[in-house]
Amino acid sequence: MPPETSPAKSGLELRNVSKYFGDLAALRDVTLRIEIGESIFIYGPNGAGKTTLLRTLCTLARPAEGHALFNGEEIHSNPAAARARIGFVSHATFLYGDLTARENLKLAGTLFGLTALKERVAAALATFSIEDRADEPIRKLSRGLQQRATLARALLHDPDFILLDEPFTGLDAASVEKLEALLRRLPGEGKTVVFSTHNFDQGASLARRLVVMAAGRVQFDGPLGMAPLDSLGIRNLKIEN
Amino acid sequence: MQTLRVIWAIFVKDLRVEWRHRETLASMCVFGVLVVFLFNFAFETAREMSLRLLPGLLWVAFAFAGVLGFNRSFAAERENASLEGLTLTPADPGAIYAGKLLANLFFMTVAEVVIVFAVSLWYNFSFIPVLGLFSLVTGLGTLGYVAVGTIFGAISANTRMREVMLPVLQFPVAVPAFIASIEGTTGALRGEPLAVYADWVNLLIAFCIIFLVLSYLLFEYVLEE
Amino acid sequence: MIHLGVTILWLLIAVWMIFFYAPREATMGEVQRIFYIHVPAGWTAFLAYFIVFVGSVIFLAKRSQAADDLAHAAAEVGFVFCTSMIVTGPLWAKPAWGIWWTWDARLTMSFLLWLLYVSYLMLRSYVFNPGRSALLAAVVGIIGFVDVPVNYMAIRWWRTQHPQPVIGGGEGSGLEPAMRLTLYFCAGAFWCLFAYLVRERLAIARLRRELSAARRASAPQDQKEDRG
Numbered sequence: 001m002p003p004e005t006s007p008a009k010s011g012l013e014l015r016n017v018s019k020y021f022g023d024l025a026a027l028r029d030v031t032l033r034i035e036i037g038e039s040i041f042i043y044g045p046n047g048a049g050k051t052t053l054l055r056t057l058c059t060l061a062r063p064a065e066g067h068a069l070f071n072g073e074e075i076h077s078n079p080a081a082a083r084a085r086i087g088f089v090s091h092a093t094f095l096y097g098d099l100t101a102r103e104n105l106k107l108a109g110t111l112f113g114l115t116a117l118k119e120r121v122a123a124a125l126a127t128f129s130i131e132d133r134a135d136e137p138i139r140k141l142s143r144g145l146q147q148r149a150t151l152a153r154a155l156l157h158d159p160d161f162i163l164l165d166e167p168f169t170g171l172d173a174a175s176v177e178k179l180e181a182l183l184r185r186l187p188g189e190g191k192t193v194v195f196s197t198h199n200f201d202q203g204a205s206l207a208r209r210l211v212v213m214a215a216g217r218v219q220f221d222g223p224l225g226m227a228p229l230d231s232l233g234i235r236n237l238k239i240e241n
Numbered sequence: 242m243q244t245l246r247v248i249w250a251i252f253v254k255d256l257r258v259e260w261r262h263r264e265t266l267a268s269m270c271v272f273g274v275l276v277v278f279l280f281n282f283a284f285e286t287a288r289e290m291s292l293r294l295l296p297g298l299l300w301v302a303f304a305f306a307g308v309l310g311f312n313r314s315f316a317a318e319r320e321n322a323s324l325e326g327l328t329l330t331p332a333d334p335g336a337i338y339a340g341k342l343l344a345n346l347f348f349m350t351v352a353e354v355v356i357v358f359a360v361s362l363w364y365n366f367s368f369i370p371v372l373g374l375f376s377l378v379t380g381l382g383t384l385g386y387v388a389v390g391t392i393f394g395a396i397s398a399n400t401r402m403r404e405v406m407l408p409v410l411q412f413p414v415a416v417p418a419f420i421a422s423i424e425g426t427t428g429a430l431r432g433e434p435l436a437v438y439a440d441w442v443n444l445l446i447a448f449c450i451i452f453l454v455l456s457y458l459l460f461e462y463v464l465e466e
Numbered sequence: 467m468i469h470l471g472v473t474i475l476w477l478l479i480a481v482w483m484i485f486f487y488a489p490r491e492a493t494m495g496e497v498q499r500i501f502y503i504h505v506p507a508g509w510t511a512f513l514a515y516f517i518v519f520v521g522s523v524i525f526l527a528k529r530s531q532a533a534d535d536l537a538h539a540a541a542e543v544g545f546v547f548c549t550s551m552i553v554t555g556p557l558w559a560k561p562a563w564g565i566w567w568t569w570d571a572r573l574t575m576s577f578l579l580w581l582l583y584v585s586y587l588m589l590r591s592y593v594f595n596p597g598r599s600a601l602l603a604a605v606v607g608i609i610g611f612v613d614v615p616v617n618y619m620a621i622r623w624w625r626t627q628h629p630q631p632v633i634g635g636g637e638g639s640g641l642e643p644a645m646r647l648t649l650y651f652c653a654g655a656f657w658c659l660f661a662y663l664v665r666e667r668l669a670i671a672r673l674r675r676e677l678s679a680a681r682r683a684s685a686p687q688d689q690k691e692d693r694g
Contacts, residue, residue, distance in 0.1 A: 060328065060466055062465065080333075081331070094322055095321055095323065096254065096258060097321065098262060110250040111250065112331060153326075396606065402592055406589065409581075410606060413578055413581040413582050414582075414609060416578060417616045417617050440623060444623070447616070451612065455608070459605045462605050463601070465598075466595070
């Protein structure tokens with residue numbers, strides 16, 4: 001079923017998307033349009049639907065109702081096209097514990113069909129400062145180093161859309177700083193960054209656009225400066241966290 | 242070309258992971274050899290008896306060793322959701338299936354060589370004179386068995402009680418391959434010419450083609466959510 | 467309601483025909499009358515698996531929830547008929563052939579179909595992620611269905627190469643007209659019952675979905691996000 005109106009042809013878009021898990025509605029009638037060069041902070045309490053939203057955007061989950069679009073086309077009519085342009089960082093690392101970081105990246109790069117793979121892998125490992133531990137099995141690395149390898153893998157194919165689900169969890173202070181710098185820099189390079197985090201101030205310092213979710217619905221979507229934080233209950237939530 | 246590269250990369254990845262901990266192959270071989278060992282107590286092993294029992298013994302050992310292997314093959318992919326990581330690439334799901342299939346085929350072949358060696362030793366039966374036709378029948382039977390084992394392994398990895406779920410799914414579907422392999426192996430071990438059991442070999446070829454194509458096409462849905 | 471009435475009436479007439487209309491079989495005697503239950507149950511079981519297959523294919527192609535519901539309903543009801551076939555078989559075989567079971571082609575095939583039903587239904591109840599169970603079940607339904615004719619070939623060749631321990635009377639062939647009529651009448655009654663049960667099962671599935679939707683609408687707050 002082709003969507004009825006589509007003014008802009010580029011970007012990721014959800015149109016009236018709902019997704020259910022039995023009696024739970026993870027997403028209800030969510031409409032969201034993400035364009036090149038944006039930086040979007042997704043905020044909401046546990047169970048608000050942030051993870052499902054990101055999993056739908058990254059092509060892993062299929063909407064039960066509504067449309068998920070990539071460049072104006074249904075994502076699931078040609079998922080490979082969207083996957084080639086999307087990098088996703090999930091709660092799980094996607095890494096094989098028995099392989100080294102370098103081997104994991106090489107495998108991912110081959111599946112993405114990248115050329116000059118060796119140099120690209122070396123560059124990605126350097127960007128996240130894991131070169132000196134790159135030849136040890138992932139299992140033996142600390143959580144922080146594993147997360148850096150995960151980021152290196154997600155960015156290896158130079159995606160236009162970078163989706164990150166709670167990427168700061170379990171990171172050491174140095175890695176947090178590095179990741180923050182990266183998230184600030186990427187939108188300037190024409191990349192789109194969409195991320196979620198529990199820490200409102202941290203997220204707010206990194207993004208220009210805020211999407212607040214609760215109970216599977218989008219409560220607010222707009223520039224961070226215009227968000228009515230008090231009426232959204234964010235001040236209260238912040239104290240709880 | 243890209244498809245072949247993906248198949249090869251997945252195959253090499255599985256072999257490398259196996260080389261680092263060697264658990265899958267070890268458990269397949271030990272389990273297969275134990276089946277052979279226990280059979281020894283269940284049946285009289287005079288040579289003329291052996292020829293009637295050996296094909297069944299071999300395939301029961303192969304079948305159980307295989308179930309262990311296919312289970313582990315996808316259990317490893319669930320750790321850190323790495324199978325999801327593969328799904329998130331533009332690689333053809335069918336190529337991912339083919340890579341996993343090749344790796345499973347490799348592990349099965351190694352386990353089968355060990356099991357055949359044990360049988361040869363303990364049951365005083367020389368496979369050398371019939372090796373060509375025996376390998377043909379066993380190879381085809383193994384390919385058919387692995388073709389369904391690989392897709393059912395991926396399916397049962399999504400379930401509770403996957404150790405039970407896999408044989409429950411796989412054994413009924415693999416029955417034709419099982420029957421044809423045993424009949425073909427019987428002919429091969431007796432030293433009969435291929436023409437005598439050509440029907441069974443043809444059935445195995447048909448089974449392999451049907452289930453390889455079907456699994457290749459359906460694997461996409463196994464990865465999806 | 468009408469469907470239920472017709473089904474009951476049809477079944478009652480079928481029972482009457484089995485005991486009073488169909489003639490007594492010459493060699494096996496009264497026990498042969500189980501044939502009118504056994505064979506239609508088997509036919510219904512095979513038909514039901516075909517419906518599972520069709521539902522699975524449509525579900526994968528169109529993602530229609532209704533197709534998945536149909537496949538699931540046909541599997542559950544088909545399993546009941548398949549079990550009736552598996553149970554009435556030995557009950558008939560023991561007095562007729564003197565043994566409960568033999569691995570002849572037809573029996574092996576019936577048992578295999580029963581196993582395919584078991585694996586399909588087990589899978590549906592053991593998948594962790596409810597969003598995935600319909601997809602995985604559809605894959606299993608399709609592979610299982612394609613396997614039926616391959617199995618049939620293999621088992622027939624296998625059994626014709628080996629001596630058969632007992633040969634049953636050739637069913638269907640050379641049946642007396644009154645017996646044949648009873649058989650077809652019973653098959654019709656079973657299909658009517660099958661269709662009724664599937665319809666009821668579909669109605670339950672629809673109610674469940676409405677209930678889920680109502681629950682989602684009434685409790686929008688405290689919910690857990692499911693992953694995976």
